[in-house]
Amino acid sequence: MSLLEVDHLKIWDARTGRILVPDSSFCLRQGECLAIVGESGSGKSLTCRAVMRLNRSGLRQSGRIVLNGVNLSELPEKEMRKVRGRRLCMIMQNGMRAFDPSRPVGAHLRETLAVHYHWSSGEITEKLKRAMESVGLKDPPAVMRRYPHELSGGMLQRVMIALAIVLEPNIIIADEPTTALDAITQYEVVEQFVQLRSRIGSSMIFVSHDLGVVKRIADEVLVMKDGEIVERGETRDIFAGAQHPYTRYLVSSKLALNRHFMQLTGGDGVAES
Numbered sequence: 001m002s003l004l005e006v007d008h009l010k011i012w013d014a015r016t017g018r019i020l021v022p023d024s025s026f027c028l029r030q031g032e033c034l035a036i037v038g039e040s041g042s043g044k045s046l047t048c049r050a051v052m053r054l055n056r057s058g059l060r061q062s063g064r065i066v067l068n069g070v071n072l073s074e075l076p077e078k079e080m081r082k083v084r085g086r087r088l089c090m091i092m093q094n095g096m097r098a099f100d101p102s103r104p105v106g107a108h109l110r111e112t113l114a115v116h117y118h119w120s121s122g123e124i125t126e127k128l129k130r131a132m133e134s135v136g137l138k139d140p141p142a143v144m145r146r147y148p149h150e151l152s153g154g155m156l157q158r159v160m161i162a163l164a165i166v167l168e169p170n171i172i173i174a175d176e177p178t179t180a181l182d183a184i185t186q187y188e189v190v191e192q193f194v195q196l197r198s199r200i201g202s203s204m205i206f207v208s209h210d211l212g213v214v215k216r217i218a219d220e221v222l223v224m225k226d227g228e229i230v231e232r233g234e235t236r237d238i239f240a241g242a243q244h245p246y247t248r249y250l251v252s253s254k255l256a257l258n259r260h261f262m263q264l265t266g267g268d269g270v271a272e273s
């Protein structure tokens with residue numbers, strides 16, 4: 001049975017009437033990782049934020065978003081706030097923007113956890129410490145005392161992953177969580193996501209431009225273009241025999257990039273992931 005079902009999602013701009021996502025349906029099974037790929041402006045972030053009901057107020061959406069049998073589209077905002085964080089957790093592209101710049105990172109983490117759990121301050125500290133250590137953050141108390149601008153992009157992504165570990169949401173939505181990072185940190189953060197799945201058994205929606213990452217992490221892929229899902233399937237099928245010309249283009253440009261990389265480095269396929 002599907003954990004999340006998105007049924008005839010439509011998103012439009014209320015001011016101009018422009019339809020941004022005409023009609024998307026997809027589902028996410030328990031424990032599965034679904035990747036959403038597609039060019040810039042194809043509607044990937046709008047789709048993720050629609051599931052969270054976090055699109056800007058100028059945008060409208062219709063359709064059913066059913067999580068564990070509950071239609072989120074019909075929930076009052078107060079109830080939806082309880083779903084966010086506890087059931088659905090979104091990890092953004094830019095770690096810096098996800099945190100309040102005027103407060104230490106630890107204050108933000110504690111407040112988020114206090115909304116969802118009745119843990120004592122000591123319990124919260126202990127859980128955060130363990131989670132932060134498990135994602136390779138050394139000296140958690142020092143990290144928690146820092147302001148967001150005092151931490152690197154990779155560290156902020158790790159802090160968000162650590163928070164997700166403590167929250168144990170049913171679904172993690174990661175919207176290009178590695179694009180702001182350098183290649184080595186990207187690799188490490190992706191590995192953290194892979195481990196996160198196996199550790200807390202969360203299902204995941206993972207948006208990425210990087211087909212190498214998608215191949216590593218996703219069970220299924222949705223390909224979006226101009227607001228529409230133009231292709232979908234199991235990851236290995238998409239890479240082995242994409243049907244839609246646009247997907248074939250995406251896959252072949254990744255292969256071309258790898259060949260170029262190998263020519264430049266005289267490498268042996270390191271980039272072929």
Ligand SMILES: Nc1ncnc2c1ncn2[C@@H]1O[C@H](COP(=O)(O)OP(=O)(O)OP(=O)(O)O)[C@@H](O)[C@H]1O
Nearest residue numbers: 013020039040041042043044045046047056058059
């Ligand atoms: N608040 C908004 N008001 C009006 N149009 C918007 C708004 N947000 C996004 N759009 C439009 O919706 C389309 C899809 O945007 P979206 O951010 O979902 O793209 P994306 O696939 O996530 O792209 P990227 O890979 O660059 O992040 C774009 O044409 C964008 O201009």
Ligand SMILES: [Mg+2]
Nearest residue numbers: 044045046175
């Ligand atoms: Mg986006």
